[in-house]
Amino acid sequence: MNKTVVSISLPQLAYDVIIAAGGLSFLGQWLSAGEVPPLTAPRKLLVVSNPTVFQIYGPTLIESLTQAGFEVSTCLLPDGEQYKTLESVQTIYDAALQHRLERRSAMVALGGGVIGDMTGFAAATWLRGIPFVQVPTSLLAMVDASIGGKTGVNHPQGKNLIGAFHQPKLVLIDPQVLETLPVREFRAGMAEVIKYGIIWDQELFAALESAPQLDRYEALSESLLHKILTRSCQAKADVVSQDEKEAGLRAILNYGHTIGHAIESLTGYSRINHGEAVAMGMAAAGWIAEKMDLWKADHHHRQLALIQKTNLPTAIPGDLDDEVVLRLLQTDKKVKSGRVRFILPAAIGRATITDQVSSEIIRQVLQQLKASPAQVQG
Amino acid sequence: MNKTVVSISLPQLAYDVIIAAGGLSFLGQWLSAGEVPPLTAPRKLLVVSNPTVFQIYGPTLIESLTQAGFEVSTCLLPDGEQYKTLESVQTIYDAALQHRLERRSAMVALGGGVIGDMTGFAAATWLRGIPFVQVPTSLLAMVDASIGGKTGVNHPQGKNLIGAFHQPKLVLIDPQVLETLPVREFRAGMAEVIKYGIIWDQELFAALESAPQLDRYEALSESLLHKILTRSCQAKADVVSQDEKEAGLRAILNYGHTIGHAIESLTGYSRINHGEAVAMGMAAAGWIAEKMDLWKADHHHRQLALIQKTNLPTAIPGDLDDEVVLRLLQTDKKVKSGRVRFILPAAIGRATITDQVSSEIIRQVLQQLKASPAQVQG
Numbered sequence: 001m002n003k004t005v006v007s008i009s010l011p012q013l014a015y016d017v018i019i020a021a022g023g024l025s026f027l028g029q030w031l032s033a034g035e036v037p038p039l040t041a042p043r044k045l046l047v048v049s050n051p052t053v054f055q056i057y058g059p060t061l062i063e064s065l066t067q068a069g070f071e072v073s074t075c076l077l078p079d080g081e082q083y084k085t086l087e088s089v090q091t092i093y094d095a096a097l098q099h100r101l102e103r104r105s106a107m108v109a110l111g112g113g114v115i116g117d118m119t120g121f122a123a124a125t126w127l128r129g130i131p132f133v134q135v136p137t138s139l140l141a142m143v144d145a146s147i148g149g150k151t152g153v154n155h156p157q158g159k160n161l162i163g164a165f166h167q168p169k170l171v172l173i174d175p176q177v178l179e180t181l182p183v184r185e186f187r188a189g190m191a192e193v194i195k196y197g198i199i200w201d202q203e204l205f206a207a208l209e210s211a212p213q214l215d216r217y218e219a220l221s222e223s224l225l226h227k228i229l230t231r232s233c234q235a236k237a238d239v240v241s242q243d244e245k246e247a248g249l250r251a252i253l254n255y256g257h258t259i260g261h262a263i264e265s266l267t268g269y270s271r272i273n274h275g276e277a278v279a280m281g282m283a284a285a286g287w288i289a290e291k292m293d294l295w296k297a298d299h300h301h302r303q304l305a306l307i308q309k310t311n312l313p314t315a316i317p318g319d320l321d322d323e324v325v326l327r328l329l330q331t332d333k334k335v336k337s338g339r340v341r342f343i344l345p346a347a348i349g350r351a352t353i354t355d356q357v358s359s360e361i362i363r364q365v366l367q368q369l370k371a372s373p374a375q376v377q378g
Numbered sequence: 379m380n381k382t383v384v385s386i387s388l389p390q391l392a393y394d395v396i397i398a399a400g401g402l403s404f405l406g407q408w409l410s411a412g413e414v415p416p417l418t419a420p421r422k423l424l425v426v427s428n429p430t431v432f433q434i435y436g437p438t439l440i441e442s443l444t445q446a447g448f449e450v451s452t453c454l455l456p457d458g459e460q461y462k463t464l465e466s467v468q469t470i471y472d473a474a475l476q477h478r479l480e481r482r483s484a485m486v487a488l489g490g491g492v493i494g495d496m497t498g499f500a501a502a503t504w505l506r507g508i509p510f511v512q513v514p515t516s517l518l519a520m521v522d523a524s525i526g527g528k529t530g531v532n533h534p535q536g537k538n539l540i541g542a543f544h545q546p547k548l549v550l551i552d553p554q555v556l557e558t559l560p561v562r563e564f565r566a567g568m569a570e571v572i573k574y575g576i577i578w579d580q581e582l583f584a585a586l587e588s589a590p591q592l593d594r595y596e597a598l599s600e601s602l603l604h605k606i607l608t609r610s611c612q613a614k615a616d617v618v619s620q621d622e623k624e625a626g627l628r629a630i631l632n633y634g635h636t637i638g639h640a641i642e643s644l645t646g647y648s649r650i651n652h653g654e655a656v657a658m659g660m661a662a663a664g665w666i667a668e669k670m671d672l673w674k675a676d677h678h679h680r681q682l683a684l685i686q687k688t689n690l691p692t693a694i695p696g697d698l699d700d701e702v703v704l705r706l707l708q709t710d711k712k713v714k715s716g717r718v719r720f721i722l723p724a725a726i727g728r729a730t731i732t733d734q735v736s737s738e739i740i741r742q743v744l745q746q747l748k749a750s751p752a753q754v755q756g
Contacts, residue, residue: 086464097535100709125503128530128541129623152506157475163506164542245507331478 017171024174028068041069044105048119050079073099092122106131112138113145120151124166134171139189143232148240188275196235202349204231215311252351255343256282262328279312287365289344395549406446419447422483426497428457451477470500484509490516491523498529502544512549517567521610526618566653574613580727582609593689630729633721634659640706657690665743667722
């Protein structure tokens, strides 16, 4: 088995991200073999998932865990970002109470980012914090949400406004589960992969550029997929290890997310998915950086070309009201004393943070991205 | 002004508990003078309180804060343990959104333990954690809830099951506000004071023993009240500083709380208040320790005498079903692998932790505390 381990090293604790095709069948064994010493059996595990994912991968995971001596119960939540709410977390609390989870019990998140974020938040706040394990089943969750300890739910008026930092004890990434991921969600995950190429890892970016195709799981060789997963996780690990609580550096992970969040929010979190919004946000940030002479036009065009090769959008919806977008940017978590902080590219592989972006430039770029998305290929 | 500062020193951070009669009028000045450097004005503060407390002390506090340059908004929640719910926390989230609290904004809890716990939890989970200040107005909150970073709400089926560790930036204790505290709540706070005497500070215990009266605010001299507050806060600071996340030592703070929680829960959190339940729990723990030969009968009787001098109950309700109590103990957070962990006194000033208490002893003591509470004075 091709098994790579990326280690996340934080001041207070350390944990591993295991990337292994077929690893789903080995989670119980790895936990009980003491790969994650504080989680050895016997103990109670609450597996949280959604019906879609659980139907396909639940039985394999549960069997692996029970075989290893864990006492396993499950909690299924409806599938979709609109269910990433305090109400869903209450359902997890109810299951935790029903199965009498103790402080040494653990939760296991089997699903995409929504399941991972909610399970992490429930684990962070049940009995003031119990351990949890991430088993991400979407590309987005594998390379982003499952690593770094950000957990939480949406407020009716804003994404991820409610949450906590709570690090998992282990992240298990089994690339084979991507086979059943809808193609649109696969592309959404690739948006975050491209992000790492831009802000941190030019070699990853070059590898993506030289791949013949990028827009669906079947088009990727096993080795390229493995590389994408390990380098993306490593990039996130590097950044998070240096700045667990988002005091400084970690903010660069929000590249593409400032305008991206506004677009997601204004389109009701349904028409456009997170990765697509991030792709639009990166395109916007690329334009802003070019207008402010922060990076070369050539790099800007290479970014746009890669986004388009992945079949992700670079144009933003024509019906977005620019002034509403601007107002919404002001309520973003990243606002500091009323000024919007932008993460902008300085080169392929390097990002910078600034609060010097004028509303005028933002307006220009929004107009540009609505009017002529195609010109960027020229 | 008689102003004492007790420092809480934790691995990651430190903060002060200021005990000062009349201090309420100085909070703004102390914050902006940089006594708590990361919280200097200008910044947004959301004061969370309940109508009863806010009507009396809100204006003084708000004036002190606005005079010092802070931008202050308020959020009032209904008064009472039955409102310590996720729904009330959602009301705080809504206010935080409405007033656009940023990461450098802060929340200020003005009220008793319920307000403090909920405000702390909202601050812990808003934008994944913003600063907060505790201004406790009940004796119970002053000597216990406001210090140590435990925040949270109740689950419909259990107290404090949902929560987080989140340390305040400052705790301001103004003893003068106790003047308007109902006498029953004053006594409830004294239960926790007696607890510190038993588990940690025999000098505090002796001071309480030599006071002519203890059962109401007016009966205490200003200097004894100041001593009670500083020594209780110091005791909690000592314990919490050594064990922030309740890995070991901190558990002794739950002295009287194991059976106490069960009694509160079974009586619907209304008939018997927290302090009364703790008094009953301490009486029970004292009996258990005596039966197990863990402490001397003389110490046991001195504890009972002090509880009774404070006009707190040592008898438990006659209608409690012992078997239901025993079952409930099993769902307590302090359960480890199915065994109930008890904090028992070893002497006045010293506690011990054990999971060796048999159900039979618990049954005997429950019977005894129902049948003949008066004999303990003999």
